[in-house]
Amino acid sequence: MGKVMLEVRELTTKYVTRFREDVYAVDHVSLSIEEGKSLGIAGESGCGKSTLALSLMGYYFPPLHYMSGEIIVDGKNISGLDPDTVRKKVLGTDVAYIPQAAMNALNPTRKISAFIQDVILAHDPKANKKDIRDMAEKRFEELHLPKEALDKHAVELSGGMKQRVVIAVSTILSPKVLIADEPSSALDVTSQKVVIKMLRDMMDRGFIRSMIFITHELPLLYNVTDDIMVMYAGQIVERGSAKEMVFDPVHPYSRGLMRSILVPEDGTRNNKLIAIPGTPPNLKHPPEGCRFAERCKYAMPSCRYNSMPIIDFAPGRQYRCGHSVSHLREVYASEE
């Protein structure tokens, strides 16, 4: 077993809406990632996966508020620190974050090298420009990025290149955890593949020591991360290795999700897809019991009232359901 790079214990964060209502978008989430491993987070829009990504940085600003729980990066607790400390001491070195539209977040009037300087100077105000330049050039070379890009403005780069440059810039300090929220969703498939290859490469070289990858594209997640976690209505409903999750999901919701995958591969065309009716619950007033019960085909009356803990049922596998794993597997088998 490798060293645990990121451990999250019972993290709860909330949004406060314009109408002063609390939305608990991340509700008692616990997870851990070992060094050199990556974890994918899947779920429909509004399930809290992007909020989780933001919350994991330890950097909170309204309307997002930290409520309880711990975020431990390589033995160091970063939850509950004041935003300024987080910005100076945590972001970049411990945790790096790449949002979906990262490539459009670059100030168009500045050169790429200026952003690298910003990142490094935020942590080491004494760093000299020559060293920074050398460091940036070395890193760009290792990542097969053209060195000329350093002296360009963001608008001069193509979409895929821009995104790769953004990733290179934000990971220049070799963070312990990289949180990538849909980093390739706005790109065409070829650029997406290049970005993924670069991320893999960075993992192999130790430029990032663990990664959380968030996307709604399940086939992509399957190919990128070691483990997959499915979120529903602010909670984790299942976790397992990528292969287990895609081919042997246990929770009725993850099964529905995995059985909605459409891939252009021979013989998959007449696959039976699962459609789950209904909509996720409103997180302003989450249901008491299992949050999925309202839409679940297999829900028992008790599912609606009993709060549902997350249960370990096999090495590295967890689920949150009132039925036993063997019962669920039997039911699924009988349906095929």
Next chain:
Amino acid sequence: MQVKNEDIIMQANKETPTVSLDRRHDVSKNPLCLSGKGVTREFHAGGTHTIAVNNVDFEFREGELVSIVGESGSGKTTLSKMLLGLLQPTSGDIYFRGKKRDISSGRKKKEYWKNIQAIFQDPFSSFNVFNKIDTVLLDCINMTGGKNLPADKKVELMTEACSFVNLKFAELTNKYPFELSGGQMQRLMIARIFLLKPKILLADEPTSMIDACSRATILDMLLNLRDEIGMTVIFITHDIGLAYYISDTVYIMEHGKFVEHGSADEVILTPKAPYTKRLISDVPKIHEPWDLSTVSGSAE
């Protein structure tokens, strides 16, 4: 305004349906519905000149489900606007049922638009937020000559259309579309098409903003609708996997040109054009390995 999910109880059966999207039809003998020869559209803006759609030919038959697959910037949106008659081609001709399409005047456009309808990508921008759902559906009945029907007959028609997409009309009256979820709105769009019964439906990425769990339902309803009305469906998408599941025919578009077309199996399982090959190899898969070595690190 605040959306109350609780108010909309639309999941009648708890039965999780399994859906097969594999409903191919042999349409090769059907007469032509919409076809084009040398269709080109150029744009001039601020001194730059772009050819969004470059000399494309196509033949869509009646009852055919044809997917036009292309990535962003391939010109598929411009092409779909031209097919809809919202945009005129710079050159080339589009033929509707064998006759050259004439949309040179407002009256002729309206005549053409009786035959074609659309479902767009973003359900939230597809509805006029100031109109109630009743208004949306009533409008469809009025448009198809049902203006003078008795009120109860109209309600009957609307109820039928809603139940076709598994919505309850009684629960939708006096509601605004934005009180529904994205999936429900898209289903309402299908209900609209059910009432309008056009010859051609252009579906522009209708599921790309919909959650995976609802996507199968929407596609299923769309396929049901196609069988019900027997219309031609032109499905615009960037998702080649989706196109593979639902289409009879697939057209692959790159930089304003069709690089390949043929039956879905032909094009996707045995691609011939280099672009199609690359596209298919670059899409992440789950059964076959996704080979990262095919891209070079510095490739663009």
Next chain:
Amino acid sequence: MKNTVRQVFHSSKFVVGFVIFVAILLLIILYPLFFPGNPLEMIGVGTFAKPGTYVSLYDGINTETETLKLPGAADKRLDSVLKREDRIKMVAYLSAVGADIEGLDYMDTEALMELWRANYDETARPSGMTKAERNYYKRLNASLSSMGSSGQMTVTEHDSSGEEQVVATIGTEDYVNVSDVANTKNLVLGTDNFGRDVLKELVSAAGTSIVIGLIAGAVATAIGLLLGLLSGYLGGFVDDIIMFVTNIFTVIPGFVLLILISYSLGQDKRGAAIVALVIGLTSWTWTARSVRSQVISLRNRDHVNLSRLSGHSLWRILMTDILPYIASYVVMAFILQVSSGILAEAQLSLLGLGPKTTEVPTLGLMMNWAMLYSAHLNGSWWAYFPVILMITLISFSLNLMNTGLDQVFNPTLRD
């Protein structure tokens, strides 16, 4: 809709602006009900009567008197009669005769009089003082001492035969009750150069100016909205033509155009409504431009495309699919147009190109009159300051409402 209205009234900026504006409207509506009359009636023969209550002296004489022995009444009387020049002269005399004027405040009547009484000597001949000056001090002293004592005044009247008849004898301690006097007039803001009641005129002028602003705003918004909708939605050739016209109007400064049109119309034809119309006709350009850009962003929205596919007419699409989306914006533009219409009228009138002066007062005209008769030079602040305040309040309240609406309708500005 209800929700939107509620949200609007949650914005404190809007509420403050709204309250000020409604207060002004109430004043405009209610004031004439309580104090009817023509606001342009010249009640004063002189110019610029000070603000205050005017009591008819004539009637006062015939009013029953009460004798009141009020302490300090004589000093007060002195106080009001002693002019500044007299006081300075008195100090000069006192210093000439060598009185101790150290620390004396010449505006302090009591101290001054005490010193004066102690030191004035009719017979003294301070060195360097001419005879004329000595005579001046004699007269001054005589009038001062008569004021201090409890004297009497006789009022006479020529009767029909021309004989003088004593009507009344008024003592220094005779008082009349103001409410017993048949004719009094409270001129809160005094009178203007033509002797007209400024307050009544101001209320009426504010009303007229708001009407002018509303007409100008409505005309400008209507033209701008129509042209913006058409050019934004239709695009192409129509857009080119409309934008060409709009650009011409933008390039020629609107105010110059306004001046030229107003001048060429001539004083006789310029009623308030015509001026409002002219202002409206020259200020629609920015509404047209901004409506156009809003419509362009809406034109390709899916619901508009679907509406076109449904074969709806141009008019119907504009009215049901586009206009409601920009309605809040148009309302805001209208409010700003009203505000700038009022200011434009004031500017025009100040230049003497406002509505003709014989029909109704406007805020601009009042400013114009005050300036022509040098109210700002002779210290008659009441003739122009309340007008400035009124213009400021109206335009402040309108702009505040606009900002409040902007915050509600424009989510990016929300905090």
